[in-house]
Amino acid sequence: MSRPAEEFISRRMASHRPAPLRKYGPWLRGPNIISFAGGLPDPEFFDHRGLREAYDHVLDTDPGRALQYANGEGEPDLREQAARMLTEEGYATEPADLMITTGSQQGISLIGTVLIDPGDVILVESPTYMSAVRAFGLSGATMISVETDLDGIVPDDLQAKINQYQPKLVYLIPTFQNPTGITIPAERRDAIAEVISRNDILLVEDDPYSELRFFGESLPPLASDPRLEGRAILLSTLSKVLAPGVRIGWLRAPAALKPLFVSAKQAADMHTSAIDQMAAAYYADQYMHDQHRLDPVRAAYRERCECMGSWIDKLFPEGTRRTYPDGGMFIWVGLPDGYDTDQLLGPAIESGVTFLPGSSFYADNPVRSNFRLSFCTHGTEKIEEGVKRLAAAIESL
Incomplete structure (x- = not known):
């Protein structure tokens, strides 16, 4: 008798944790759901005219x-634009230092392929980006959390x-x-x-949000430290x-490792879409030199972050803790001891809100x-209503 298909699943996938909202999928597409769950940029700010111009030009x-078909390393024009952006952020970079990826999530997966053997240990913040936990887990890594406070990972620990x-x-x-909104x-x-430099260890820095700063002064990437x-x-x-659907990211690696990343990428998907790379390069050249291009986005996200935070402070139970981000997309909330936010998710969805x-x-x-709320997708009226629904769900517990 033939074995059932599920018995062919690899040990890696057998231990894979599905996304927590997956089982609620049929209930999440209704018009009355206010979602604070995904880190989704507000499509109101997608420059569809500029992108149409870029694709038409290409x-x-x-x-x-x-x-x-294209080169696995990435289109030269796009690598030039990405190198310019990193240099302007304080990390001197040449196009040859970079490889284009299909979003930065692919870069995380490629790191697992190139650098991680089963049983290798990766240190992470506590908490950390959940899709990195999944990607590194599929590589067989053992992940260990390091103590993390409101200034980030603690050097002594x-x-x-x-x-x-x-x-x-x-x-x-x-x-x-992601998920706390904290900046080190x-x-x-x-x-x-200093700790990393005196030990036999690599740093992997994930930097998807730094251009979304709405308070304070910008900081160069940690990776730029000499x-x-x-x-x-x-x-x-x-x-x-720009837009998540374009699926453009990049990876800057030491010269000795870069050819291995290119080989791993070619094995994964041959190359990132050539038309998307070329359109992104054109768009960056035409529009992304303007340092004020994102000012409307930053202003809107700041207003939404402050709105969400103020309603959390008014409506959530006494003893609730939260972060106060200077940018990005997320507020991290800690309810008083005794609450279980996995158990809260069902009542929240019934109330018309997700997290x-x-x-x-x-x-x-x-x-x-603890739980994560994203403030960037909705305007302040929906944020107010969503937080009120969530507060009611918390009270129902």
């Missing part, structure tokens, strides 16, 4: 190249975990972290760079500042009273 001027576990790399989101300040970055030369990998993307439970964002030892 198809009018070089359709054969745009619709053909980072050193202690390095001593204890001999990790291969540490994965960090230093600016407007300059003094803490300096201490983290002590980390040859020891850092930086991931970035256009998904949050992501905190347990999704921990590599180990999840804190179930």
Whole structure:
């Protein structure tokens, strides 16, 4: 008798955790649901006219190249634009330093392919980006959380975990972290760079949100610290500042590793869509030199963040804690002890609002009273209504 298909599943996938909202999918598409769950940029700010111009230009001027197979390393024009952007952010970069990826999420997967053997240890923030936990988990990595406070990962505990576990790399989101919104300040970055530089470990820095700052002064990537030369990998993307559907990101890696990343990418998808790369390069050249281009987005996100925070403060139970982001997309909320936000999700959906439970964002030892809210997708009226619905769901517990 033939075995059922599910018995052929690999051990990696058998231990894979599905997204927490998956089982609620049929209830999430209704017009009355207010979703704070996804990190979705507001489509109101997608420059569809500029993008139409970019794609028209590419198809009018070089359709054969745009619709053909491409180089796995990425289109030269796009790598030039990405290098310019990184250099302007304080990380001197040449086009040859970069490889284009199909969104920065692919970069995380490629790191798992190129660098991780089953059982290798990766140190992560507590909490951390849930899709990085899934991607690294599929590579067979053992992920260990490092103590994290309101200034980010704690250097003393980072050193202690390095001593204890001999990790291969540490994965960090230093600016407007997902899920907390926390930004690591300059003094803490300096201490983290010192710890990494004196140990046999790589830094992987994920930087999708830094251009969405609406308070304070910009900070250069942690990976740009001179002590980390040859020891850092930086991931970035256009998904949050152009459009996620274009699926453009890039990976900056030490020269000795870059050819391996290109080989792994070619095995995964041959290359990122040539037409998308060429259109993104044209758009960046024509429009992204303007430092004020994102001012309307930043202003709207700041207003929405403040609106969400103020209603949380008014309506959530006494003892609730939350973060106060200077940019990005997320507020991290901690309900008083005794609440379980996995159990809250069902009543919240029945009330017409969604969020992501905190347990999704921990590599180990999840804190179930925490959860993530995204403030960027909706205007202030919907945010107010959504927080009120969520407060009612909390009260029902």
